Amino acid sequence: MAEPTERTPTEELDALRRTVREFCDRELRPQARDRDRGEVYPAELVPQLAELGILGSGLPEDLGGAGLAYDGYRAVIEEVGAADSSIRSLVSVNVGLVGKSIVAWGTDEQKQRWVPGLCRGELGAFGLTEPAAGSNPSQMVTKAVKDADGWTIDGSKIFITNGSEGAVTMVFARAIVDGEDRGVTCFLVPQDSDGYNGTKIHGKLGLRAGDTAEIAFERVRVGDDAILGEVGGGMKVALSALDNGRFSLASGAVGLAREALEVSLRYAGEREQWGSAIAGKQLVQEMLAAMHVDIQAATGLLDQAEAKLLAGQRATLEISTAKLFATEASVRCADRAVQVHGGYGYIDEYPVQRLLRDARVTTLYEGTTQVQHLIIGRILTGVSAF
Ligand SMILES: Cc1cc2nc3c(=O)[nH]c(=O)nc-3n(C[C@H](O)[C@H](O)[C@H](O)COP(=O)(O)OP(=O)(O)OC[C@H]3O[C@@H](n4cnc5c(N)ncnc54)[C@H](O)[C@@H]3O)c2cc1C
Incomplete structure (x- = not known):
């Protein structure tokens, strides 16, 4: 497979x-x-x-x-x-x-x-982040305690996409065996388990239709067969998952940026000021051209990541590079799209303000922009600066 x-x-x-x-x-x-x-x-x-x-x-x-x-x-x-x-x-x-x-x-x-x-x-959810463990997930405190029949999970997660409307959550927890911490381990936990309480978070800046949940685990029971990978191997699972997730996120960010340009081109062609379409104004063209350049550059970086993935190779450097650039570019493009739309960009008659609010989270989740810089820096230098 x-x-x-x-x-x-x-x-x-x-x-x-x-x-x-x-x-x-x-x-x-x-x-x-x-x-x-x-x-x-x-x-x-x-x-x-x-x-x-x-x-x-x-x-x-x-x-x-x-x-x-x-x-x-x-x-x-x-x-x-x-x-x-x-x-x-x-x-x-x-x-x-x-x-x-x-x-x-x-x-x-x-x-x-x-x-x-x-x-x-x-649907599936990926439960890594905790209230006190975001950019550094290894600080997590959710624990799974082993006994003769399986594991008991206690703790909490926050900001988990699909965490209350899904069927299964990959829950990362510290495995405690005979009182000893055996390290972060990934468990496949059915969301209908007793003691799994997912609650949707409201009032987000963007992704407002999405299910972003906080989850409380109160004595959730799972068997040994729920472990994905090995006991203590959870961070390996998480990091490989994040490579795939970031590739996908960068692709989505390019889509969002492209939409921002397409609707801006349409609007600039229709909106007239001083007797002609604003598409013919040099400073509007500058904004449109800058969006185009961002999209092309992000696409090129994704091409590099894709080529490695298609060759069956690990592509952490290329993926982090593409994630960092494409997500920041999507924020820039959506922001410019609002500017091109003038006051109309500020209300939701046009999609651009939603694009800007939706773009904003992409530089935060699946590793912030700062975290991507540190991943890239670590690969280039061999030294961790986290
Ligand atoms: C809508 C949404 C959906 C999400 N979906 C999921 C999901 O499905 N699953 C999941 O597990 N998580 C999810 N997250 C969580 C997301 O991945 C985290 O919010 C993110 O990793 C940042 O963690 P934090 O919020 O705790 O910020 P912090 O880690 O507290 O960071 C705060 C600031 O400090 C900076 N910072 C932190 N450490 C360093 C450092 N060493 N050097 C320099 N700067 C640093 C960060 O870049 C950031 O600017 C989601 C978040 C949101 C908002």
Whole structure:
């Protein structure tokens, strides 16, 4: 069940993009503003995302996925990211962080138990961050205590995407065996377990339609078969998951930036001041050109990451580089899009203010921009500056 390494033929990739874009135009874009305004979770869209194969887009066919290679997966995420980042986030976590991790680290039983469900819309969540352990997850205090029949998990997580509307959460906890801390370990915890309490967080700046939850674990029981990877091997699982997650996030950020440019080009062509379209004003063109340059540069960095992933190689440096640049570029592009729209960009008649608010989190989660600098710096120098 290795990742497909063949590049997807260009015509197939184009057709895939077209199909997903048509779906986004029909099903996602029209209600994106209302979902954003009302913080409405897109429950009714989940079956449709599953039906079209989006929820299993980067997962193997024999487990119910669409079997796309990294290039096809990237195209899907970019299109969904252009339409609605709340939904892109839901998909990225389900496929990139959870599905791909279970495929990479799971036993056959774990793969059969969880991956087909993820593809069908029984969503997965990735529970790493804790109230006092964000950029440094190894500071986590959630613990899983071993006894004769299994494990008891106590603790809490915060900001967990799909954490209250999903079926399973990858929970990272310190494994305590015979009173000894054996290190961070990943457990696959059903969200309907007794003692699993996921509560949606409201009042976010962006991703307002998304399920971002805080989770309390009160004596949650799981068996040995819930361990993903090895006891004490949780950080390895987390870091490989984050490589996949950041690739996906960077792809979504490019989609968002592209949308910001497309709507700005349209608006600049229609809006007239001083008797002509603002598209003909040099300083407006400067903003549009800067957006284009950002998008092209982010795309080039993603191409480098994708090439390594398609070659079956680790790509942490290329992925962190692309994540850092693409997410910062998406904030710049969305901000410029608001500027191009003038006062109209400040109200949600146009999508650009949502794009700006949705872009803002991308430089924070899955490792902040500062953390990406430190990852890149550590790889370049061999010295950790965390
Ligand atoms: C909408 C949303 C969805 C999320 N989804 C998930 C999810 O699904 N699963 C999950 O586990 N987490 C998730 N997160 C959590 C996210 O990954 C964390 O918020 C992020 O890692 C930062 O951690 P923190 O918020 O605790 O900030 P902190 O770690 O407290 O950082 C605060 C500031 O200090 C800086 N900083 C920290 N350490 C250093 C250092 N060594 N050197 C320089 N600067 C430093 C940071 O860059 C940042 O600017 C989500 C967050 C949000 C907002």
